[in-house]
Amino acid sequence: MNNEKIIITDMGSTDSNKHSDKAILCLGIESSCDETSAAIVDSDRNILSHIIYSQIPEHANYGGVVPELAARAHILAIEEVVKLTLQRANKTLNDIDIISATAGPGLIGGVLVGWMAAVGMSDALQKPLIAINHLEGHALVPRLCATSALDNTVNIDVKFPYLLMLASGGHCQILLVHNVGQYELLGQTLDDSAGEAFDKIAKMLGLGYPGGPIVDKMARQGNPKRFDFPRPLCDKPNCDFSFSGIKTAARFLLNSISEEERNDTFVQDFCASFQQAVVDCIINRLKHALKTNPVIKANPETIVVAGGVAKNSAIRTAIEKLAIENNKLFAAPPMNLCTDNGAMIAWAGIENYKVGKNIVKQPVAPRPRWPLTEL
Numbered sequence: 354m355n356n357e358k359i360i361i362t363d364m365g366s367t368d369s370n371k372h373s374d375k376a377i378l379c380l381g382i383e384s385s386c387d388e389t390s391a392a393i394v395d396s397d398r399n400i401l402s403h404i405i406y407s408q409i410p411e412h413a414n415y416g417g418v419v420p421e422l423a424a425r426a427h428i429l430a431i432e433e434v435v436k437l438t439l440q441r442a443n444k445t446l447n448d449i450d451i452i453s454a455t456a457g458p459g460l461i462g463g464v465l466v467g468w469m470a471a472v473g474m475s476d477a478l479q480k481p482l483i484a485i486n487h488l489e490g491h492a493l494v495p496r497l498c499a500t501s502a503l504d505n506t507v508n509i510d511v512k513f514p515y516l517l518m519l520a521s522g523g524h525c526q527i528l529l530v531h532n533v534g535q536y537e538l539l540g541q542t543l544d545d546s547a548g549e550a551f552d553k554i555a556k557m558l559g560l561g562y563p564g565g566p567i568v569d570k571m572a573r574q575g576n577p578k579r580f581d582f583p584r585p586l587c588d589k590p591n592c593d594f595s596f597s598g599i600k601t602a603a604r605f606l607l608n609s610i611s612e613e614e615r616n617d618t619f620v621q622d623f624c625a626s627f628q629q630a631v632v633d634c635i636i637n638r639l640k641h642a643l644k645t646n647p648v649i650k651a652n653p654e655t656i657v658v659a660g661g662v663a664k665n666s667a668i669r670t671a672i673e674k675l676a677i678e679n680n681k682l683f684a685a686p687p688m689n690l691c692t693d694n695g696a697m698i699a700w701a702g703i704e705n706y707k708v709g710k711n712i713v714k715q716p717v718a719p720r721p722r723w724p725l726t727e728l
């Protein structure tokens with residue numbers, strides 16, 4: 354990769370004129386997978402600037418993220434991404450109050466790049482450094498900004514505790530979020546994550562990478578009832594997931610048909626039927642959590658979906674319907690804050706700093722694995 358090829362996206366800002374000098378200003382860095390991203394966010398919930406360099410073109414030919422290539426691409430992009438983030442916010446490093454960066458879980462080569470950049474800046478400037486668990490970034494970002502599926506112009510105020518469906522490329526978990534750093538795991542996938550299942554289905558169909566958005570698009574034109582994919586673990590007495598059986602059924606189905614039968618309608622119906630199976634599993638497991646756990650039934654006023662898969666409109670809509678049926682609010686991050694981004698890491702930095710958590714006092718080694726329950 355050469356520097357001239359870096360394609361950087363300005364994710365925009367909220368009204369930065371609203372930023373008051375009394376608010377804490379955090380520079381957050383995300384580099385745990387295939388996005389190098391930075392954002393400046395304040396404690397009044399303003400995003401002053403937000404930059405993402407997506408490595409998708411680097412990995413597309415391989416059908417997935419190649420960790421070694423990702424690490425090198427992060428190294429080439431990080432300085433430019435941070436510089437631009439400061440520039441767009443009209444700030445210098447001296448204006449920043451705290452620095453946060455993803456310290457795991459994730460692809461360790463990438464995590465190290467963002468983490469060491471943050472360590473360097475924090476040391477040089479003598480500003481507090483906050484080590485952020487990437488999953489906590491996804492889990493807390495709805496408190497920075499969240500909308501409903503039916504009306505994406507409303508801003509929902511997400512209060513603790515809340516029931517969280519966290520579905521990304523690496524994880525699929527149902528959690529009760531009690532507070533910053535306090536996560537009760539109710540269930541999780543025993544094999545693939547929801548995002549991984551979307552990506553693998555797209556790969557099988559030769560639709561490209563990442564698969565989630567493409568399968569989502571195809572599914573909108575298709576018939577979700579045409580193929581009867583399994584709904585693994587549905588009605589089982591816990592909140593766990595399993596997606597590998599759906600994937601295997603999809604593979605068998607594909608092997609059983611001829612090339613001629615694989616027309617556009619087939620692909621659309623296939624994607625719609627697969628997506629419906631994932632939606633049904635998610636709703637069944639959330640229903641189980643609501644039915645069996647008296648605390649959840651009574652307490653959280655909001656059901657939240659977050660992580661890259663929260664971009665899926667069928668999943669957002671189905672969870673919102675479930676929330677309404679259970680007299681709860683529904684909240685999801687706006688689309689640009691679902692997949693990996695620096696704003697969620699900056700916001701998690703602010704939330705942790707305010708309660709004195711994960712402020713680095715001595716060298717911290719980033720962790721490729723770091724369950725939310727170990728915070």
Ligand code: KG4
Pocket residue numbers: 386520521522523524547548549551552563564565566569660661662663664665666691692693
């Ligand atoms: O949260 P994320 O950016 O990265 C991880 O932390 O893993 O999630 C990426 C995942 C990918 O698997 C991608 O295919 C999936 O989110 N995704 C979607 C959609 N957009 C992204 N899955 C389903 N429908 C979508 N519209």
Ligand code: ZN
Pocket residue numbers: 487491521522660661692693
């Ligand atoms: Zn993520």
